[in-house]
Amino acid sequence: MTDAPTRRPEPAQRTEALESLLVERGLIDPAVMDKFIKTYEQDVGPLNGAKVVAAAWTDPEYKERLLAEGTAAIKEFGFGGPQGEHIVVLEQTDDVHHVVVCTLCSCYPWPVLGLPPSWYKDPAYRARVVREPRKVLHEMGxxxxxxxxxEVWDSSSEVRYLVLPQRPAGTDGWDAEALTPLVTRDxxxxxxxxAAP
Amino acid sequence: MDPLADMGGSPGWGPAKVPTPDEPPFSEPWEGRSFAMTILTMGRISGRNLDAFRYALERLDPVSYLADGYYGRWLNAAELMLQDSNILAPGAVDARARTLAGDDVEEPAFPEPQKPDYAPTGPGSLREIDGPPAFAAGDAVRTTNTPRPQGPSKLPGYVRGRRGTVTAVRPGHLLPDTHAVFQGENPQYVYTVGFPSTELWGDDAEPFTLHVDLFESYLAKISEKEADR
Incomplete structure (x- = not known):
């Protein structure tokens, strides 16, 4: 008879344990952690990207800057920081559909989209969208x-990709503020x- | 063998998840705490060496990589990096967890830290490179086809030894192959390279173009004749 492998404590318990060890060693300050978590729960999320997209839809000169020098144009909104050192913007057109993945980990443009959603980090998406994108997109709706x-973009370096979606029909004359809530992370x-409103 | 983390094209994962709107960044509080702890401890160990963190992820066993999802693997990679630097003893996290749960266990003593003698030459992962890039947009290239090195590499297995065309020249990046193991920044230009799906997956593949960002040393120029063959 062989011994069953010893189960490790659950991740919530291991997280608490690691925090306790690091605090004891003076390596981490729980208040700094709280602030950091709050930033990504409340401030840095897909609303940032939606503002950028709505600006590109309503201001042709901004759109030109965004497609030429994504990082700098995004910085005009004050958006930058970790996982946004070099952002390239891909424009959806009538002829081309872009989709972004990171097969090696789950690299994602945090300053404009926040932290990645579960489907993006899921092995099925990472493994398959580089092999059968049409089928994968169909499964996702x-x-x-x-x-x-x-065109599939595998972000395997520090370059991060943001897709500029097509402006939906039925929004003629809408300003950027009205368009922003239409733009989704996905x-x-x-x-x-x-989708059209 | 390619690590589990190198997932591109691998079979057996089932259908893609259907996105749900307004998914929160963290589904449980421990995920947020693991996220913050990993980011904040990375600086303590290695000057925010993202490549070392990704290499720690790649070295996890399949259970540690998959069982507790994305932030579970972050937690495990942070623990591995802290063990590598002798900041924590092996087993220290589990022992502390059992202590906190009220078990009477003996915790290992804190070891003498041995952090890598290494500091980045500047912030972030991008560097100016003096010389010109070796390739230009439109160049036909082939990726190296040597067996995967023992250490870190950012050449995904599914594009190894394949022919493609340079889509764009990107800024100089720290080379993860050496930077991840604290053996030098060795910055190189990165190129986005486009591959026809048939070059990767055969004639029956769905028609599409796959673009991937590759370091200069992963690429060699090829003749038009070889590109067309």
């Missing part, structure tokens, strides 16, 4: 028209399109 080319990764 997006049918890309057969005559549209698909559309800015390329697994959805922005």
């Amino acid at each position: 997006l049918d890309v028209p057969a005559d549209k080319k698909i 559309a800015m990764v390329g697994v959805a399109v922005v």
Whole structure:
């Protein structure tokens, strides 16, 4: 008879244990952790990216800057920091559909989209969207028209990609403020399109 | 063998998850605490060496990588890095968890830390490079096809030994192959390289183009003749 492998404590318990050890060694300050967590829960999220997209939809000169020098144009909004050293913006068109992945880990443009959602970190997405993107997008609820080319971007360096979705029909004359709430996280990764209001 | 983390093209994962709107960044409080702890301890060990952290993720066994999801693997990678630097003894986290749960266990003593003698030459992962890039947009290239090195590499297995075309030249980056193991920054240009899906997956593949960011030393220029073959 062999011994069953010893189960490690649950991750919540291990997290508490590690925090207790690091605090004891003076290596971490729980108040700094709290502030850090709050930043990513409340301040840095896909609303940032939505503001950038809405600006590009309403200001042709901004759109030109955004496509030419993504990092600098995004910085105009004050958005930058970790995982945003070099951001490249990919424009969806009538002919081309872009979709972004990180097969090696789960790299994601934090300053504009916040932390990645569970589907992006899931092995099925990471493994399959570089092999059968049309099928994967279909499973996720997006049918890309057969005559549209698909371009998949695997972010395997420090370059981060933000997708600029197509502006939906029925929004003529809307200003950036009105357009911002229409823009979804999923559309800015390329697994959805922005629906008409 | 490619590590589990190198997932591109691997079979057996089932259907993709359907996105849900307004998913919170952390599904449970411990995930947020693991996230913050990992980011904040990384600086203590290695001057925020992201490549060392990613290499720690790659070295996790499959259970440690998969069982507790994304922030579970962050937690495990942080623990591994703290053990590598002798800041924590092996088993210290589990012993402390059992102590906190009220068990009577003996915790290992804190060892004498041995942090790598290494500091980055500047903030972030991008560096100016003096010389010109070796390749330009439009160049036909082939990725190296040597067996995966023992240490870190950012050449995904599914594009190894494949022919593609340079899509764009990106800024100079620290080379993860050496930076992740504290053996030098060795900055190189990065290139986005586009591959037709058929070059990667055969003639029956869905038609699409796959772009991936690759370091200069992973690439060699090829002739038009070889590119067309």
